[in-house]
Amino acid sequence: MPTIEDVAKLAGVSIATVSRVINGSGYVSEKTRYKVWKAIEELGYKPEISAKLLASKGKLFNIHVFASKRILSPLQSNGILGEFYGVIIRAIEENCGRLGMNVELKMLENFFESNGADGYIFIGGDLSEKTLKEIKSRKKPFVLVDHYIPGERVDCVISDGYDGALYATNYLISKGFRRIVHIHGPLHPYGFKMRYDGYKDAMEKAGLMPRFYECDDTEEGTRKVIDIMLNSYGTPEAIFTSNDSIAFWTIKRLKEHGIRVPEDVSVIGFDDIVDAENFDPPLTTLRVFKYEMGCLACKRLHELLTGINPHPVRILVFTQFVKRKSTK
Amino acid sequence: MPTIEDVAKLAGVSIATVSRVINGSGYVSEKTRYKVWKAIEELGYKPEISAKLLASKGKLFNIHVFASKRILSPLQSNGILGEFYGVIIRAIEENCGRLGMNVELKMLENFFESNGADGYIFIGGDLSEKTLKEIKSRKKPFVLVDHYIPGERVDCVISDGYDGALYATNYLISKGFRRIVHIHGPLHPYGFKMRYDGYKDAMEKAGLMPRFYECDDTEEGTRKVIDIMLNSYGTPEAIFTSNDSIAFWTIKRLKEHGIRVPEDVSVIGFDDIVDAENFDPPLTTLRVFKYEMGCLACKRLHELLTGINPHPVRILVFTQFVKRKSTK
Numbered sequence: 001m002p003t004i005e006d007v008a009k010l011a012g013v014s015i016a017t018v019s020r021v022i023n024g025s026g027y028v029s030e031k032t033r034y035k036v037w038k039a040i041e042e043l044g045y046k047p048e049i050s051a052k053l054l055a056s057k058g059k060l061f062n063i064h065v066f067a068s069k070r071i072l073s074p075l076q077s078n079g080i081l082g083e084f085y086g087v088i089i090r091a092i093e094e095n096c097g098r099l100g101m102n103v104e105l106k107m108l109e110n111f112f113e114s115n116g117a118d119g120y121i122f123i124g125g126d127l128s129e130k131t132l133k134e135i136k137s138r139k140k141p142f143v144l145v146d147h148y149i150p151g152e153r154v155d156c157v158i159s160d161g162y163d164g165a166l167y168a169t170n171y172l173i174s175k176g177f178r179r180i181v182h183i184h185g186p187l188h189p190y191g192f193k194m195r196y197d198g199y200k201d202a203m204e205k206a207g208l209m210p211r212f213y214e215c216d217d218t219e220e221g222t223r224k225v226i227d228i229m230l231n232s233y234g235t236p237e238a239i240f241t242s243n244d245s246i247a248f249w250t251i252k253r254l255k256e257h258g259i260r261v262p263e264d265v266s267v268i269g270f271d272d273i274v275d276a277e278n279f280d281p282p283l284t285t286l287r288v289f290k291y292e293m294g295c296l297a298c299k300r301l302h303e304l305l306t307g308i309n310p311h312p313v314r315i316l317v318f319t320q321f322v323k324r325k326s327t328k
Numbered sequence: 329m330p331t332i333e334d335v336a337k338l339a340g341v342s343i344a345t346v347s348r349v350i351n352g353s354g355y356v357s358e359k360t361r362y363k364v365w366k367a368i369e370e371l372g373y374k375p376e377i378s379a380k381l382l383a384s385k386g387k388l389f390n391i392h393v394f395a396s397k398r399i400l401s402p403l404q405s406n407g408i409l410g411e412f413y414g415v416i417i418r419a420i421e422e423n424c425g426r427l428g429m430n431v432e433l434k435m436l437e438n439f440f441e442s443n444g445a446d447g448y449i450f451i452g453g454d455l456s457e458k459t460l461k462e463i464k465s466r467k468k469p470f471v472l473v474d475h476y477i478p479g480e481r482v483d484c485v486i487s488d489g490y491d492g493a494l495y496a497t498n499y500l501i502s503k504g505f506r507r508i509v510h511i512h513g514p515l516h517p518y519g520f521k522m523r524y525d526g527y528k529d530a531m532e533k534a535g536l537m538p539r540f541y542e543c544d545d546t547e548e549g550t551r552k553v554i555d556i557m558l559n560s561y562g563t564p565e566a567i568f569t570s571n572d573s574i575a576f577w578t579i580k581r582l583k584e585h586g587i588r589v590p591e592d593v594s595v596i597g598f599d600d601i602v603d604a605e606n607f608d609p610p611l612t613t614l615r616v617f618k619y620e621m622g623c624l625a626c627k628r629l630h631e632l633l634t635g636i637n638p639h640p641v642r643i644l645v646f647t648q649f650v651k652r653k654s655t656k
Contacts, residue, residue, distance in 0.1 A: 030415055166479050
């Protein structure tokens, strides 16, 4: 039986290089990779699965899951059922066990004092630059959920706000609407920005003028921009909002102006929060797959811990359009 | 030992629903999911791994990999070593075997006559609407590589052009450049568009004016827009291009005008093609991880075939900045 040493010899490279090629870990030039696979083929060598993976058989990894106080406090007082981050946390707790990972949920604010973990999951967008630096310096695998840091090449799982917003806007256009407005929250963190881009690209592709009003993601702020919009732009045919809460406040304010949804204006939200189907009218929206995001984060972290596909990726989870009564 | 029937009974749902919850396949409401996991916990039921996965143990899946004639012909005549799509194809061939998948490489133009596959991988952006419709109608798992179709919710693996372009532009800005131009190819298919967006967002965030010149991704076209740029805008401090070929033609044309790279203008490409290090000067660029893209596509298809994380995702593979001599 040929060994890894035989392969290294025939290919004229080190054993470490052969191992990198087999496990897909670390950079190997195209040429070297080709030589190694050629040698493997010629010798009929059967590569073992990742040494890291073998070493990990039966091993229980300790995973620390961090979320900020802002996220954890309401979950602890109201119970986590159905809440956005509650669902993600439950998905992580439920799935890590099956993958041989032991989970501890911790407060992000205490990250600097924590130790003893084999890997980390960070939930939400509250990572400071200082914390990110500390995380990186620990040289342990980690995955962000519901957060992406542009230009940092950090593994993360987020919902595909671009694709969902594009779909929703195209839907409105296909229904014959032309005067379609986007009411959005702050464009940092990245979540609202992706939705903004999807709306903009769909409008421009259809030859329509995108029209934006920015609010601060509060009821008071939404009321204000709705008033500004009605004053300057008039009543649009349809409104697409950054999230379901803004949609809810928008519909409420429109009603106070005597404008009916969906008869006068169609409204689409984003997220499909638990209450969306109980709105008056029930809200047409994009469903975000929170549970799936948690599952994928566990899976990805497990891959990193076992040395499979170690090159960093950004995983975007597609949303699903849910048609209810707030659109004509 | 508690069974799946016991769980279904206690949770008050069907066995199929319990199975969907356990395998994370198909839609289950948050509430139901919670009831099922509660029942599992109370009973101490140990969920088996996916039934699909069990059934697949030792099974060899037949995978058909499709690429268009445009992609395959040059590979067949020039040999595939090092070519962009050649590397992706090799990665797929090498990795499918290890995952118990039998691969056949086929011409996309013959897709309608093909049959007998358990799943498909499609390489590149040449899918027509008609072909996509036929693919979907076959109800087999499939993954696109180096192609994303906005709004279609189709599993795909692409390189993260947005993140790479943003990184490159931020790099130029950090070096003190202000007059940074983007020379780009057609914004369909989606690849160049993501790079365009990354450049634009980085410029705007820094308070700089983005400046675009569109060419047709040929040498002749690039010459023309360089001349137009020099005439109307003057000599920029730096140029970021959609890909390495455009960078190469740009540098060539600048030289003909007596403009030196990097002394007068810094240039950054995208892709890190095999020739990039042999350019004069050697090209600073973003490396696209073609081999890793192929590996991830195999892995993703295998997950879909075995019922793991079946919700569709878009996987973006981060690029890596490679500093050579074309930037100061």
